[in-house]
Structure formats: C-alpha cells, structure tokens
Amino acid sequence: MKNRYVIGLNSGTSFDGIDVALVKFKKNDLTPIFLDGIVCEYPRHIKEKIRKLIVGALRAKPSEKIAQLDIILGNLFADAALRLIKKNKLKKEDILLIASHGQTIYHKPRVKSVQISNGKIIAKKTGIKTINNFREGDIKAGGEGAPLMPFLDSVLFRDLPRQVCTLNIGGISNVTVVGKNITPIAFDIGPGNALIDLITKKYFKKDFDKDGKLALKGKIDFKSIEHALKDPYFKKKPPKSTGKEYFNQKFIDEFFSQIKNNQNKIATVTYFSAKVIEKSLRDFVLPKYDVKEIVVSGGGVKNKTLMRHLVRACHGVPLLTKSDKYGMPSKYKEAILFALLGYTCHLRKPNNIPSCTGAKKKVILGKIIKV
Structure with missing residues (x-):
C-alpha cells in the first residue's frame, strides 16, 4: 500500500x-x-x-x-x-x-x-x-x-501515563476520558453552540456570536439557568447521546422565554452552555477518574466569552488546553x-x-x- x-x-x-x-x-x-x-x-x-x-x-x-x-x-x-x-x-x-x-x-x-x-x-x-x-x-x-470521537482519542492518548479528558464543543458538547489501564468512557453533555447560534440567528440576524461579543453585553439570569439545569437529560447517566432534536428552539422557549431582553438572553444561554459542561464533569467524570488535563476542541473554543465562563465555572478542574497542542487542530478534529x-x-x-x-x-x- x-x-x-x-x-x-x-x-x-x-x-x-x-x-x-x-x-x-x-x-x-x-x-x-x-x-x-x-x-x-x-x-x-x-x-x-x-x-x-x-x-x-x-x-x-x-x-x-x-x-x-x-x-x-x-x-x-x-x-x-x-x-x-x-x-x-x-x-x-x-x-x-x-x-x-x-x-x-x-x-x-x-x-x-x-x-x-x-x-x-x-x-x-x-x-x-x-x-x-x-x-x-x-x-x-x-x-x-x-459519540464516535472516543475512538480517535483512544488512539491519540493510548500511550500517555495519565488520564486525559477531551472536551469537544460543537453544536453539541461531548466528553471523553481515556488513559492507560482504564476503559474509555464518553457521552454527549448537551448544548455547546446550538442554543447560542439559534438565539444569534433569531434575534441578531447573524450566524453565530463572533468571539462571544454579543454575550458580553447582557446580564445573566441565574434563576433561569438553575431551572434549566433540572432538565432530565442532565441527570441521565452515561452512555448517552443527544442532538438538536432535543436542544432546540422549543428548549429555549421552555426555559428562557421569560428573559425579554435579547442581550440578556444570549448572555444567559452562553453561561448556561458552560455550566452544563461543568456540571457533567463534576457529576460523571471527576469523582471517578484522576483526570490531569482537559483537552478542548471544536468551534466553541472560538467563543471567548464561553471559554472564560468555562474556565471560571470549572475552578479547581485540571488545566484546559487546546487539542492543537497534540497536533490535532481543534477545528479539524x-x-x-x-x-x-x-x-x-x-x-x-x-x-x-x-x-x-x-x-x-x-x-x-x-x-x-x-x-
């Protein structure tokens, strides 16, 4: 060959x-x-x-x-x-x-x-x-x-002596844990860019929130987030997968319709997308695995506001690094x-x-x- x-x-x-x-x-x-x-x-x-x-x-x-x-x-x-x-x-x-x-x-x-x-x-x-x-x-x-991403992660990180958590933030966020002497786990977390993009298109007539600039201008409604985090999907144990059939405009209307200011709405949903990731890591990953590093990829890494929220929400969680460090450009992973x-x-x-x-x-x- x-x-x-x-x-x-x-x-x-x-x-x-x-x-x-x-x-x-x-x-x-x-x-x-x-x-x-x-x-x-x-x-x-x-x-x-x-x-x-x-x-x-x-x-x-x-x-x-x-x-x-x-x-x-x-x-x-x-x-x-x-x-x-x-x-x-x-x-x-x-x-x-x-x-x-x-x-x-x-x-x-x-x-x-x-x-x-x-x-x-x-x-x-x-x-x-x-x-x-x-x-x-x-x-x-x-x-x-x-998710299918764990197969690539298991190949990339199979020889590392430590356990690695990979986080892909696309329309839907998913997470994988791989490492020596452990059985890999992975699951879809929930909305990554999906809800943010829907709000950006509907209220701001743009395809996406470039650099998270729109989300920076609004105030976060923490009560709405607390309510949305009670959705049954977030309590379901892995393995699990989801898509835009679930996290769509109907989901936004159910949990965030009371937020009338559009800037506040996109600010809240952006923070919610970070909070969902943090909750999944603390509920299903960190208690069971000795993760030393979280490697991030996907279009969500371009949203600076989302990434800032994620770093703050995951205070005490191992270092967040981009997959580019391992020769895997995040946008092509x-x-x-x-x-x-x-x-x-x-x-x-x-x-x-x-x-x-x-x-x-x-x-x-x-x-x-x-x-």
Missing part, C-alpha cells in the same frame, strides 16, 4: 460548512498525521434548507427534500475534497480513500441516525473510493450511534476522526467503543463505496 493519504469530510451540528482534512498514516500505525485542512462554507440557501430539515426532524416525512439535498451535498462534499487535493498538488491516485460523515439531519439514540451527502456521488465525481454511514453499525449493535474511521474500516478493524456508545459488541463502522 503505497498511498496512505486519506481525506476526512464532516459537517457538524452547527451546519456552517464542510470541514476537510488531509491526513496520512504510517505503516502499522493508526495515529493520523494531520497535513492540511480547509473549510468550505455552505451557501446561505443550503444552510436554510438543512435548518428546515432538522427542525422538521422527519416528522413530516419530507423524503423528496431529503433526496434532493442528499444529491446537492454529495456534490458539495466531492468538490470540497477535490479542492483540498488540488491545493496540495496531489492526484486522485495519491488518495487511498475519502471518509465522509456527511451532514446529520436526525439522530434518535439507539433507533436511527440520518446523515446526508451522497457517497456514491462523492466516489463517482472524485474517482476515489469513499466510505460513509459511520453510525448505523453501532446502532444495530445496540449502541447510541454516538472531527474531520480527522472520520479519516481514521474510514482508514480502519478499509483495514477491516473494529472502530467503535462499546463502553462509550452502549453497543453490545465491537463492530466495523462504515460502508465502502468502490469507484
């Missing part, structure tokens, strides 16, 4: 665009080596189509709309991969495979998880073997189908994960972690689409 270059493609629950990562693998080593990455932003009308599908959550059975968007995203994902190949002056023959997670539009733990971005189109348009459908296998094995999942699928190696997803057994995640 001469070429061990792999391209990972992903669009997270914030659906702002396609993250594309080029990685390589050394012989007999599963550790992905990040080489380059790009972000291909979705056109605004595509973002709106995705948003409407997610809000509908399949209840209206918009199968025709899903099929149409699946084709559109298949072409966009293929173009994104080709763009990175061209940027690095590579040929399609240099690429072993493309691993595409696609765009999640629906996730119901242990039942169904739907991602779109037609893999057959990606394979045909690029001329490169494509692997997708990374969640179905875990669900069929009795798992939640999420999920794309790198899918490159690894695709590579291990190609090698026919099991790549889920039952202790994290609740699956009954180890399975090989991914569906291979040959050219």
